[in-house]
Every structure is written in structure tokens, then in C-alpha cells.
Amino acid sequence: MNNKIVNDSSPNTITTRTELETEKELTAPAPQIEDWTQVEKVILERRSVRWYKSEQVPEHLVRRILEAGRYAPSAGNSQPWKFIVIRDKALLKEMEHDVRQTCKLFRFFLNWRGRGPMGKIAWFNSQMMIRLLPHELHPIPLGAMFLIAEGKLKLFHDAPTVILILKDKRGVSNPDLDCGICGQNMVLAAHSLGLSTCWVGFVTALIKSPYRFKWLKRLNIKYPYELLEGITIGYARGNPNKMVERELHEIAWYENGQKTITY
Numbered sequence: 627m628n629n630k631i632v633n634d635s636s637p638n639t640i641t642t643r644t645e646l647e648t649e650k651e652l653t654a655p656a657p658q659i660e661d662w663t664q665v666e667k668v669i670l671e672r673r674s675v676r677w678y679k680s681e682q683v684p685e686h687l688v689r690r691i692l693e694a695g696r697y698a699p700s701a702g703n704s705q706p707w708k709f710i711v712i713r714d715k716a717l718l719k720e721m722e723h724d725v726r727q728t729c730k731l732f733r734f735f736l737n738w739r740g741r742g743p744m745g746k747i748a749w750f751n752s753q754m755m756i757r758l759l760p761h762e763l764h765p766i767p768l769g770a771m772f773l774i775a776e777g778k779l780k781l782f783h784d785a786p787t788v789i790l791i792l793k794d795k796r797g798v799s800n801p802d803l804d805c806g807i808c809g810q811n812m813v814l815a816a817h818s819l820g821l822s823t824c825w826v827g828f829v830t831a832l833i834k835s836p837y838r839f840k841w842l843k844r845l846n847i848k849y850p851y852e853l854l855e856g857i858t859i860g861y862a863r864g865n866p867n868k869m870v871e872r873e874l875h876e877i878a879w880y881e882n883g884q885k886t887i888t889y
């Protein structure tokens with residue numbers, strides 16, 4: 627990185643990270659682990675857990691988690707969410723089965739690495755579909771979809787409790803974002819209660835598949851609600867919670883007529 631300092635006070639001035647760090651070091655030393663607040667600890671140490679004990683989560687704890695979701699902020703305070711709690715093993719198993727079948731179907735049509743004429747057709751399909759659904763068929767979810775199809779990745783990771791978040795389509799502004807904030811409140815609350823969680827976006831495969839009407843009826847999902855996300859909850863096997871590395875994204879910092887690029 628070029629650390630050249632430009633000595634003018636225009637808002638476009640780029641000072642250096644080194645200079646900023648020196649300045650910050652003088653005024654605000656980096657917090658040590660023992661200085662973190664409880665909330666910071668929960669945020670930094672929470673991990674997605676994909677290996678649970680069979681022990682069920684007490685109902686009162688699930689209710690506390692739902693309360694954390696209910697108290698989330700939302701645009702215009704529209705609270706565009708509704709929750710479904712599933713703790714019925716047979717039901718979870720059936721959902722898992724149908725999602726796996728759906729993933730198999732996707733793999734059949736989109737496995738562009740396959741050989742022979744089907745491979746060529748799948749290549750053509752994937753070229754077309756990836757343009758229509760660039761996020762859903764990004765290589766990461768596509769790879770995970772194939773793993774689910776092959777039985778190498780579980781949908782709910784054997785968690786004993788799953789919360790489904792339904793989005794109210796009439797929400798103000800951006801209800802998807804509101805539901806994300808609501809879900810993160812629940813995930814963090816669960817962690818603070820000694821529980822583990824994992825978001826499960828793939829649960830929506832249930833309603834993007836031939837099983838759509840079966841599950842809309844079964845879970846009684848009607849307008850204005852739409853299945854948006856799932857969150858598994860349970861007690862983790864082992865001790866997965868710890869800080870992990872994250873990307874450092876550039877931050878543009880405007881202050882005192884100067885722009886600083888920092889991290």
C-alpha cells in the first residue's frame with residue numbers, strides 16, 4: 627500500500643494507515659480480550675455449528691430467543707416477520723428428505739462437470755440458470771447443494787430445534803433486511819444462553835421445488851408470508867466457539883476535512 631501523506635485539508639485527502647494507526651495508538655489502545663463487553667464477546671466468538679448433541683433445548687430458552695427476535699428493529703417498526711418452531715423429529719426428517727431430493731434434481735440438471743450428452747445439457751442449463759439466479763447458484767451454494775444431494779452435508783445438522791423465519795411481504799422498505807436483523811438477534815441471544823445455531827438458507831429449497839405446495843399447506847404458510855430462512859438451535863458437540871479470521875475491508879473515514887483510508 628502507498629503510504630504517502632498528502633498535506634492538504636480537502637475531503638479527498640488520503641492520509642496513511644500508518645499515520646492513523648500512530649494517532650489511534652496514542653489515543654485508543656486496541657482492546658484486549660478481557661476488555662470486551664459481553665455483547666462483543668458474543669458477536670466475536672459465535673460460530674455456525676453443524677454438529678449437535680441430541681439433547682433438546684428447554685422450551686423457556688427457545689421462548690427467550692424468540693423474544694430477542696421480536697425486539698429487533700425494523701423499517702417503520704413494521705416487524706415483518708413470523709416464526710415457526712419445529713421440534714418434531716419426524717417433521718424435521720421429512721423436510722430434510724425433501725430438500726435432499728430437490729438438491730438431487732438441481733444436481734441432475736446443473737452438474738456441468740458430468741460426462742456425456744447429459745453433461746453438455748447440464749453445462750448449457752447452468753450457463754443459463756446462473757445468469758437468472760446469480761446469487762442462488764453462486765459456486766458456494768451450488769457446491770453445498772451438490773453436497774446435500776450426495777448426503778455429505780445435512781440440512782439441519784441434526785439440531786433438535788429449528789426456527790423458521792417467515793417474511794411478511796407487505797413489510798416497509800426492505801423486509802428481507804429486517805428479517806435478517808431479527809434472525810441475528812435470535813442467533814446472538816442463543817449464543818449468550820450457551821446454545822449454538824446455524825442459519826439454514828437451504829430450507830427455502832422446500833418452496834422452490836416440486837414440494838412447494840405440500841409444504842406451504844403443511845406449514846400453513848399463506849399470503850402475506852413467505853418462508854425466508856431457518857435457524858438451527860441446539861447444544862454443540864465439542865467447543866466450536868472462538869474468534870476466526872475475517873476479511874479486512876477498506877474503510878473510508880471522513881473527519882476534520884480529511885478522508886483517510888483505514889481498515
Ligand SMILES: Cc1cc2nc3c(=O)[nH]c(=O)nc-3n(C[C@H](O)[C@H](O)[C@H](O)COP(=O)(O)O)c2cc1C
Pocket residue numbers: 672673674675676824825826827828829855
Ligand atoms: C443467510 C445465511 C444463510 C446460511 N445458510 C446456511 C445453510 O443453508 N447451511 C449451512 O450449513 N450454513 C449456512 N449459513 C452459515 C454460513 O455458512 C456461515 O455463517 C459462514 O460460513 C460464516 O461462519 P460463522 O457463522 O461460523 O462465522 C448461512 C448463513 C447465513 C447468514
